[in-house]
Structures are given as C-alpha cells and as structure tokens.
Amino acid sequence: MIHLSPLAIQEICRLVTTGSQPENLSFRVGVQPGGCADLYYTLQPSTRVTPDDQVWERDGLTIVVDPNSLPAIDGTTLDYAEDLMGGGFRFHNPNAIATCGCGASFSLEATTISDVACTEPPNF
Template sequence: MIYLSPEAAQEVQRLINTGSNPKNRVFRLGVQSGGCSGLVYTLTPSADLLPTDLVWDWDDLKIAIAPDFLPQIDGMTLDFAQDLMGGGFRFHNPNAVETCGCGASFSVAATTPPPPMQ
C-alpha cells in the first residue's frame, strides 16, 4: 500500500492539472538505480494504466506502480512540504535502510529484490 498526505495529493493533482498533456491523468511512482544511496524515486505523469499496474485511488487521482517496485516502496508515505528552498516531495519509506541527505536516494536491505532494469 502507498499513502499520500493531503499536501502530496493536492500537489500531484496540481501537477496533473497544469501539465502540458491533458490526457495525463495517472501519476506513476517508481524506482530506478541511481543516486548516492543506490536507488532513486521516479514520479511521472502518464496517460494510461498498464494491465499489471497496482493502482491506488484518491478521489479522482490515480497513483500507479509496477508490481516489481512494491518490495522497495510498500508502506511508503508520499508527502509534500514547503521550506526556504521551495516545495518538494518527501518520501517516508519504511523499507529504506539508508537515505542520502537530499532524501531522494535510498537503499533497501539486501534481501529486498532489486528494481527491474529500465
């Protein structure tokens, strides 16, 4: 299960509504290799759901993830906060055993399957 704070849901909805493609009604959350801790989160607007997607609905907002990413982000809460540097998403991931200072890169326990190559 993936959770969104009210602030994150509002920001995702704003990004979808102000995006260049009005067909992008799905917000895709994923993981890829990279960053100083080994993995980074990806957030991408999308027009379509894939048959294998895991989907969470918040009002008229859909968050989709590929099932392969669930071991790395199951139970994660996506938040959005403003600070002196501007606004940004914050990832509160119970599976992360290490995070970098920026909060966007993380690592998981060695027993967690790696995300698929993209």
C-alpha cells in the same frame, strides 16, 4: 500500497489542473537503480497503465506502481513540503535502511556508512 498526505494530494491536483492534461492522466511512482544510496525514487505523470501495475484511486487521483518497484516502496507515504529551498515531494519509506541526505535516494540493504552523503541531485 502507497499513501498520500493531504499536502501531496493538493499539490498533485494543482499540477493536474495546470495546463491541458489528458483525461486518463495518472501518476506513476517507482524506483530505479542509481543515486547516492543504490535506488532513487521516480514520480511522473503517465497515461499508460499495464496489466501488471498496481493501481490505487484516491481523491480523484490515480496512482500507479510497477510490480518491480512495489516491494521497495510498499507502505511509503508521499508527502509535499515547502522550505527555504522551495517545494518538493518527500518520500517516507519504512523499507529504507539508509537514505541520502537529499531524500531522493535510499537503500534496502544495511550499509557501513552511517550517513549516506548526497552526491547527485534529486530526480523528481
């Protein structure tokens, strides 16, 4: 299951109400290979849900996770924060062993590098 903070819900709702969006809009959360620390997070609007996807409804939002991504992000909390660099979504993943400095990339395996340097910009 993916958890959403109140600020993440508020920001997703703001994005949904900006412009014209399809009625069946959901938000797909997942992971892809790559990034500074093996895997990186993806967060994108979607109108497609497959039978194998995990789907959660929360405060009128539909969150979708594909079955390949779920083991890597199960239990993750999606948050939203504003700072001097602007606002952005933050992933708090209890499964991550190492995290890139920018927070967009993570590893599920132990690494010999104590602090993974960020070499690629966030993808979300």
